[in-house]
Amino acid sequence: MNRHQRQSTAARPLQLAGLLLVLLVSWMLWSGIYKPLLLWLGLFSCLLSMWLAHRMGFFRHAMPLRAMLRLPAHWCWLLSEIIKSSLEVARVVLSPSLPVSPCVIELTTTETTDVGKVILGNSITLSPGTVTIDMHENRLLVHCLTRQSAEQLQELEVQRRTALLKIA
Amino acid sequence: MSELVFDLLSWVLLCLGGGFVLIGGIGALRLPGFYTRLHAASLTDTMATILIFSGIMLQAGFSLAALKLLAIMLFLLLTGPTASYALANAALQSGLRPEAEWVGDKHGGDAS
Numbered sequence: 499m500n501r502h503q504r505q506s507t508a509a510r511p512l513q514l515a516g517l518l519l520v521l522l523v524s525w526m527l528w529s530g531i532y533k534p535l536l537l538w539l540g541l542f543s544c545l546l547s548m549w550l551a552h553r554m555g556f557f558r559h560a561m562p563l564r565a566m567l568r569l570p571a572h573w574c575w576l577l578s579e580i581i582k583s584s585l586e587v588a589r590v591v592l593s594p595s596l597p598v599s600p601c602v603i604e605l606t607t608t609e610t611t612d613v614g615k616v617i618l619g620n621s622i623t624l625s626p627g628t629v630t631i632d633m634h635e636n637r638l639l640v641h642c643l644t645r646q647s648a649e650q651l652q653e654l655e656v657q658r659r660t661a662l663l664k665i666a
Numbered sequence: 667m668s669e670l671v672f673d674l675l676s677w678v679l680l681c682l683g684g685g686f687v688l689i690g691g692i693g694a695l696r697l698p699g700f701y702t703r704l705h706a707a708s709l710t711d712t713m714a715t716i717l718i719f720s721g722i723m724l725q726a727g728f729s730l731a732a733l734k735l736l737a738i739m740l741f742l743l744l745t746g747p748t749a750s751y752a753l754a755n756a757a758l759q760s761g762l763r764p765e766a767e768w769v770g771d772k773h774g775g776d777a778s
Contacts, residue, residue, distance in 0.1 A: 524737075527730065527733070527734075528734065530730070577716070580712050580713060580716070581713070584686065584709060584712070584713035587693070587705060587706070587708075587709050588686065588689045588709065591689055591690075591692055591693035591696060591697070591706060591709075592689065592692070596696060596697070598697065598698070598702055599767070600699070600701065600702050600764065600765065600766040600767070601766045601767040601768070601769050602764050602766045602767070602768050602769065603768075603769040604768075604769075619747075619751060620744070620747040620748065620751075623708065623747035623750050623751060624708075624712050624743065624746070624747050625712075626705060626708045626709045626712060626713065627705055627708075628705075629701070629704050629705060629708060629750055629751075629754055630747075630751055630754070631701070631751070631754040631755055631757075631758050631764070632754075632755055632758055633751075639758075641701045641704070641705075641754065641764055641766065642766075643702060643705040645767075648769050652769075
């Protein structure tokens with residue numbers, strides 16, 4: 499539990515204001531109707547969402563803004579990985595001999611925060627051919643469709659890219 | 667002229683996306699076992715989502731609708747793997763062992 503003590507448990511006013519602003523702006527953009535009734539309903543749902551987020555521990559696991567700004571670069575790299583591995587999985591599925599060699603690989607991560615672990619696990623799952631099936635402490639269990647995709651994971655490129663986000 | 671190019675490009679993306687949905691479906695039928703079928707589902711989950719949404723975004727043009735479509739795509743890409751993890755982890759917790767070879771981490775997890 500010392501992790502939660504290090505990340506402040508109380509929500510900071512700036513975090514609250516930031517989330518409220520994002521929610522309000524997205525409501526305005528999404529609805530596009532600016533009648534008083536709908537604006538009041540919007541304000542009500544934004545406040546309700548904030549209360550729910552607080553209850554779920556959103557502010558305890560909040561990601562620093564600096565790390566969030568580095569996300570688009572991570573997504574661009576992820577997109578190229580997704581395209582490469584999708585073509586590979588499509589080739590395996592369509593070849594008549596069905597050349598699958600399923601294997602399970604255990605990886606260790608140096609990510610200390612929950613957000614970092616979630617991003618790492620989701621990045622692995624997003625690229626077809628590899629699915630994160632279990633995560634405990636700093637061990638990840640990944641199921642791979644082919645031996646080749648497991649060998650690619652062993653090169654630790656995903657971990658390196660996630661570490662570049664510097665979430666902790 | 668540029669409208670025609672955008673139209674063509676968006677149709678190519680939409681057709682490719684449809685193709686990946688089909689391949690994912692074929693994979694879910696052909697592949698053996700629960701965990702390997704999950705990989706076919708992730709093909710439709712990510713690649714087809716990206717292709718189809720980029721195709722519709724090109725159809726929508728530079729407008730608020732395109733921004734909303736981009737947001738929907740991002741939400742799907744964030745929640746998709748989470749759902750896959752929940753499914754796979756539920757199967758693992760209830761005792762379904764993957765019929766697979768176990769491979770260790772040869773680098774000892776040093777990511778630096």
